[in-house]
Amino acid sequence: MEVRPSLPPALTHLNELAGNLHYSRSRAVRDLFDRVDAVTWAQVEGNPVRFLQLVPQASLDRAADDSAFLAELAAAWRGFEEHCADQRVGALDSVIGADATVAYFCAEFGFHESLPIYSGGLGILAGDHCKAASDLGVPLVGVGLLYRQGYFQQCIDAEGRQHPRFEDLEFSHLPIRPATRGSAPVEVRVEFPGRMVTAQVWEVRVGRVVVYLLDTDVADNTAADREITHRLYGGDRRRRLEQEMLLGVGGVRALRALGIMPSAWHINEGHAAFSILERVRELTRDGLAFDPARHAVAAATLFTTHTPVPAGHDTFAPDLIEAHVQPFLADLGVDAPTVLSLGTDPAHDGKHFNMTALALRGSRQHNGVSRVHGTVAAQMSQAFWPEVPAEENPLTHVTNGVHVETFLNRDLTRLFDATRRDWRNHLHEAGIGELVERIDPARLWSMHLSAKAHLVDDLKARLQRQSERFGEAHVRLKQRCRVLEQPVDDFLMVGFARRFATYKRAGLLFRQRERLARLIETSPRPLVFVFAGKAHPADEPGQALLKEVHELSADPRFAGHVLLIEGYDMGLARRLVAGCDVWLNTPEFPMEASGTSGQKAGINGVLNLSVADGWWAEGHDHREGVANGWSISPTPGAADRDVREADDLLTLLETEVIPLFDRREAPADNVPEGLPLEWIAWQRHAIATILPRFNASRMVRDYAERHYRRAIDAGRLLAQDGYRAARARADVEQRLATHWAGVEGKVISAPGSIMRQGDSLTIEIETTSPGLPPQSLRCEAVLGDGAFRRIVVGELIESTDEPIRGRHRIQLPEDLAGEVDYWLRIVPTHETLLHPYELGRMVWL
Structure with a gap:
């Protein structure tokens, strides 16, 4: 038996604060519960929902009669309301747009130890991303899975052996609630081989951001299917595939069921890549052909890869994938080999379906999570753009950052508050390091x-x-x-x-x-x-x-x-x-x-x-x-x-x-x-140099300005006029596959080996491109090598249709001096490009 207290009216806001993971980043909110009853707060290990279920009534009554405590509660509530307000300094609403939403998919989220559905860095990074999005006013919704047993609790015995302990979470003890539309709880159904699996949708509030979590432990499912969402990263390959199908396909359907229509989609690691297939299926079911649909989806999608470790890139046997995508083929309008080809990694044997490969092919923007990793990931992915040097392919980087207020110690937080009250709104500014310079x-x-x-x-x-x-x-x-x-x-x-x-x-x-x-x-x-x-x-x-x-x-x-x-x-x-x-x-x-x-x-x-x-x-x-x-x-x-x-x-x-x-x-x-x-x-010096550069607010601002805005614009461009640009993009890629091998170029004129300052440094190239209009080609000069590298883009100055030829002029910059090496090349171009070399074709002259 459990006897629960009644919350005095004066403490009503405690219940609302306990139900929003704003407490995970706010020491002021967590301190309130500690003030009410430190013993119970320690007993529940910082879980405010469970605290309000177990705290003695006498402790609540004392707090309700304590004017100093009530003043602290009022101040914390005002801070929460201000945080959730629509307009705040430094908000990024204007970058994303008032009518746009970003969907952020991840297999795990680490907000706080009271919601143990994370295993490590990927999940905590995802949690920090959501918190910073809330700080900055980014209209973002998260999508993940609700694991009944989380990851695992660790026990180490006297011999040093690790023993994982799995225990069911009691959802009523957690800061979650069933997601509803109107008054009805939201459920989604996903096709699996020979059956339908139902998932209930739960919501987690993180400041002003909402994260939706799918849970298959519902009465409609078989005992085996109820366990799909039992353990994070648990089970065999089939169970992992079932989780990823649920996350990707079910996650998209959950958003649709909630009436949420994202304009940009962020896939945080390859686990959620099946969301790409589901979004393609939505378009093909409405009559768009598979290839244009794939390009329309990719244009609005960003993929972040988080590891060069092979185990971090999920692969599955083709026959297992084929069985699971079979129910989708009729809507997609293609056969199983076509779908399987999306997951082929050209750098390996092609005997496995690779989720990273699916994510790369189903997105138009891709990034690693540090400068070093961006370089490594570009090299690992070079086979996807085989004619493009790795350092120039579309895989870039956004360096990770951490949510400062979540991890900053109590005394430094108070110092920053006393030094500059609005410091949280300026974390992306280099000068924020001055907070400690005069201490x-x-x-x-x-x-x-x-x-x-x-x-x-x-x-x-x-x-x-x-x-x-x-x-x-x-x-x-x-x-x-x-x-x-x-x-x-x-x-x-x-x-x-x-x-x-x-x-x-x-x-x-x-x-x-x-x-x-x-x-x-x-x-x-x-x-x-x-x-x-x-x-x-x-x-x-x-x-x-x-x-x-x-x-x-x-x-x-x-x-x-x-x-x-x-x-x-x-x-x-x-x-x-x-x-x-x-x-x-x-x-x-x-x-x-x-x-x-x-x-x-x-x-x-x-x-x-x-x-x-x-x-x-x-x-x-x-x-x-x-x-x-x-x-x-x-x-x-x-x-x-x-x-x-x-x-x-x-x-x-x-x-x-x-x-x-x-x-x-x-x-x-x-x-x-x-x-x-x-x-x-x-x-x-550590605080002053690391705080401004490696915080999650800077990271999310980078994503918003470099990637989310571009994904929104590109997605809308390809969807306009009945997906005209998406069809054109599909046609261009088909033409390139058929005719690129026939593209040739020859230099008509170029500067001599010795030139004087002020001489005209002009190069003219004639291209021949059967099956490809000259307007679809761009000529470039690459100057220098190593650390010094400049790319000069030419212009088309005349063209003929029969034969298909073009004349291109490259004007080299006037500031060149000394010995200058240069190389010439031809690349395809199109109005839909987000990266100049994303088509993966390049001819060197």
């Missing part, structure tokens, strides 16, 4: 030590729970916590928390164990390395890494200096990124697409010690006398890369990190114990 060093250090002390208390409590479950003697726990018992300003804490995937190399620190042991023994300040993270239940090498760290934590040389903390989630992550002194990241270059935990650490003044991969390759800022962390140069291709990079890691710790932390100012007035002033200067 007193002693105050900044005190705020860091406060966050570190909170982390230490949490770690000790977690270690005690682990020790009790292991049945260990108290002396073992005491040994494990011996460094944590020392003053927090005295020991250096290094954090490593993320998925335990092998490419992230959690064990790199331990490659030279004797040297690490000597470093720990001789360090002038105690060292403690804190590890946390989950390995996928099917990832045996990742679980072996967890076991290795656990065993090392019990090694007498490392006991108390190496800690493995179980149960990694967003709550622990927030404490770690705020309270550690150094954030360690050791991925195998170039496998870290972005990585955002280091960004979260950096905005809190935690210094990064990382391989120069992902975001850190562009984020590391080292100036004379100050930096925002340390960078380990990767050695890709070297047979002993792990040995080299482990050596560099330990060398940096020994010669730079530890000495910088150890240097303290001599005791002075008002600073009796001295301060690590150089370290504090680096902390300030």
